[in-house]
Amino acid sequence: MAFLGFKDFDRLSEVDLDIYRFFTENVEKVPYMRVRDIATEAHVSNSSVMRFIHKLGYESFPEFKVSSHAEQEKAHVTDHRINFITADNFPSDIYSKIELVADKMQGSDQIIFCGVGSSGALAEYAARQTAAVGFNSFCVKDPFYPLVTQLKNTSNNLLISFSVSGKTIELIELLNNFVNDEDVTLVAVTADPSSQLALMSRYVLSYSTDQKRIEKYYDLTTQVPALYVIEQLISTARRLALQQNEKL
Template identity: 80%
Template sequence: MAFFGFKDFDRLSEVDLDIYRFMTANVETVPYLRVRDIAQEAHVSNSSVMRFIHKLGYNSFPEFKLSFQTEHQTVQANNHQLGFITADNFPPDIYAKLELVADRLQQADSIIYCGMGSSAALAEYAARQTAAVGFNSFCVKDPFYPLVTQLKNTSNNLLVTFTVSGKTTELIEMLNNFVTNEDVTLVAVTADPTSPVALMSRYVLSYSTEQKRVEKYYDLTTQVPAMYLIEQLLSFARRLALAN
């Protein structure tokens, strides 16, 4: 007994179909209408409305209205479920890669997170969370920051770059300074594992998501998959630290 899931249309007459079409076109108001209101709007008789309701399996009009409203609310809820990420957003070997990067993070003397735009906010969050669990980390949101000078005479650094496209010119130019530097290990967190930033990096934590832009310049691509990778990376790193 259901309205929205009804499929046995062969049982319905032309008059029944007129009533059905009216109801499906006015789902918000049907629960508040009387039999005669529906009959008038669908251009049928009151008795036709009741015969239609009985064909659907309801014993009375009040029973139908209550069921109709409940079904409609359920359909709305199902259509607006929060489904940000699934396993399909990541490559099959993502956890193996996270383990490798977590091990490298746990051994590093310093961890630098960098990014631009919304990715900069991710980098800042990652740096704060990494520091909170006991690792030496900081964030670089300015690609022109003198990072080369700061890392001079240091070793065992991990540089993690957040970039959706992996094609941002300023980031590529900054990372170029460290591609052949044995004291800096590059990690890319990106939606494009074939991008320049990914190809420059030793480790790539990739994800797939629809990239969205408004008026060409404003990036509205979700950062939820990248945030998930941050949380998993830190979880793995904490576990390794405790084991040691």
């Protein structure tokens, strides 16, 4: 609902927080209630309810109700189709690029997977699967992790980062430390090949997908294309490793 994305809690008084809790516990019925009904059930005054509505950014209670109704209707619209990814989700040279990155993995002393939020979960999965097939890998989900210090005096590092938008500020700030580092090769997995993350990376494994947000703050963009890239990358790297072992 319209109030669920509110984050500026420092501006809220104890009474405001009581109203906010009432709103979040009664998401379905709040858009249909009157000010005095909310005040009665939340055990506050009418004026307290209105002050809270104004803090949410609405000039009037009717405006708040209209916005809440619209958000509720949007939330109830569902699409029951299962949309699997196709070749259209990827550039025509995606497999050749995956081959290049997989080959780079063979010569790397360690592989670091980075991401924030849902992309961090992908990075963790990628690191686990990569380690399972015999590569020295780990995951960094904290953009403030002292990675610069950890990689000091090391070489042949492959740093693979995940970001749908390619514009995650904290991630970009972390990677800026390695742009000119000869011992770290940057790889981006992103839906925007023209993003800052992509431009600062040596290799870009891109895909296309519709970015989706609700309540302005919550990212519901599918990570299936990025997961597909991970699976293909690991499969290719394992194949190359097996071929190399057969030659020995």
